[in-house]
């Protein structure tokens with residue numbers, strides 16, 4: 001039996017939970033139930049995006065300039081997640097062998113829209129939980145001998161680089177890196193750097209399609225063709241790409257591709273995938289293993305046999321694809337570029353050194369600037385604690401600014417105004 005004090009504690013916790021849930025549901029109810037009329041876009045683009053902003057739970061007085069780390073799932077995606085729970089958690093599936101866990105089967109109702117969205121065949125795609133998991137699959141799964149070389153850039157994310165570092169330590173492969181200029185001038189510069197670094201021992205070229213460090217969009221198609229022409233495997237870390245830019249993996253021609261749709265597609269956290277070109281599937285070993293790992297007929301499905309996983313996340317992923325298609329990837333990408341160009345120009349006006357490529361083909365919605373002597377961590381804390389503006393950077397003076405489509409120009413202006421204020425306050429102006 002509960003004593004009075006424990007009863008009160010338990011009931012307070014319950015009340016808090018109910019209040020929280022009520023609040024979340026109220027927020028979802030407040031979000032418009034449909035997207036704005038596409039005709040509004042032609043009449044008044046800013047008004048269209050202001051309507052879209054209402055789909056996001058990010059409060060009106062908060063400015064989120066770090067979608068690059070992770071996105072924010074908007075109302076249609078969250079509703080789909082909750083619908084997923086409502087429909088599966090009653091455990092009343094028609095088939096007694098059907099349970100709400102993915103990780104043991106094909107789940108084509110989710111792979112089909114994803115494959116179509118990223119431009120590949122269903123049988124070449126495995127649903128996973130993030131790019132780190134997919135990158136680990138790639139590095140662990142490919143047979144290499146001691147002394148074999150993997151070539152990457154110096155701007156890889158830890159979740160892309162370390163799976164290879166582990167392999168180097170364990171099996172004696174060699175990781176080599178090309179140093180990307182800051183900024184990268186054009187695609188030819190990158191191709192030359194890779195071409196010059198290839199040796200007779202190079203077996204894999206691994207690179208980010210969009211790097212975490214500078215946001216540069218690397219020439220994935222040309223790099224994959226270079227690798228192919230020399231019999232080298234190409235593996236691309238596309239964590240940032242789905243939902244940020246139009247993507248057609250087949251056109252890129254790479255052997256493998258990993259991604260995290262919970263970034264720019266605004267899918268629920270824990271949404272990832274691995275693409276493996278059909279001709280390469282049989283060369284890749286599983287990393288996570290359960291029944292089916294050695295059945296070649298399953299094609300890439302065997303890589304998504306990872307044990308019990310959360311089905312409503314897939315409902316949310318599917319809804320995020322629908323949302324991007326409903327808005328239109330062309331419009332989204334144009335919006336991303338427009339906002340990024342604006343913030344970049346404004347930062348340059350303020351004396352920032354751009355580490356963002358001057359070639360528009362090599363940038364999209366992540367801008368990176370170096371702003372010495374501004375100490376980035378102090379600025380990051382000050383922005384967040386004083387004005388609810390969330391940015392990211394790296395030591396000592398680099399700022400990385402993400403411009404997701406739901407961001408409003410007035411929000412960017414507010415960040416710029418506060419950046420100036422910070423410099424004045426710290427006597428750095």
Ligand SMILES: Cc1ncc(COP(=O)(O)O)c(C=O)c1O
Nearest residue numbers: 130131132157159208212239260
């Ligand atoms: C290029 C790149 N790869 C991999 C990752 C890791 O993503 P996740 O944590 O979703 O696995 C990130 C995250 O920022 C990234 O930028």
